[in-house]
Amino acid sequence: MSARRTASRKKTAGPGILLRYRDRDSAYGVSRSTAIKLADTLGVSETQVIHVALAHLAKQTLPRYEIDNGPLTEEQMDEIRRLQPAGRMKSRERLF
Numbered sequence: 521m522s523a524r525r526t527a528s529r530k531k532t533a534g535p536g537i538l539l540r541y542r543d544r545d546s547a548y549g550v551s552r553s554t555a556i557k558l559a560d561t562l563g564v565s566e567t568q569v570i571h572v573a574l575a576h577l578a579k580q581t582l583p584r585y586e587i588d589n590g591p592l593t594e595e596q597m598d599e600i601r602r603l604q605p606a607g608r609m610k611s612r613e614r615l616f
Contacts, residue, residue: 539570 542549550558558569592600 541552541555543551545551545554555566555569559566562569562572564572
């Protein structure tokens, strides 16, 4: 492979983190041997194993919002109007 081809594939490294593997597996960390086993089992690199693990943790931990199912129903609008303090605000059906 030519140096020119290698250079075109190389990405500039952004700010990263230092990962220190644990001596033993625990609820809050894994050993390097476990990371290697995961990488081999999944057929990916150790770096990708870390990304997959973080993606799973984010999905399970961070709040998610309900998918919008179109405009609010009349029942939902009535509930919003009922909860609104009298005289302080006016509800609008559309923003624009």
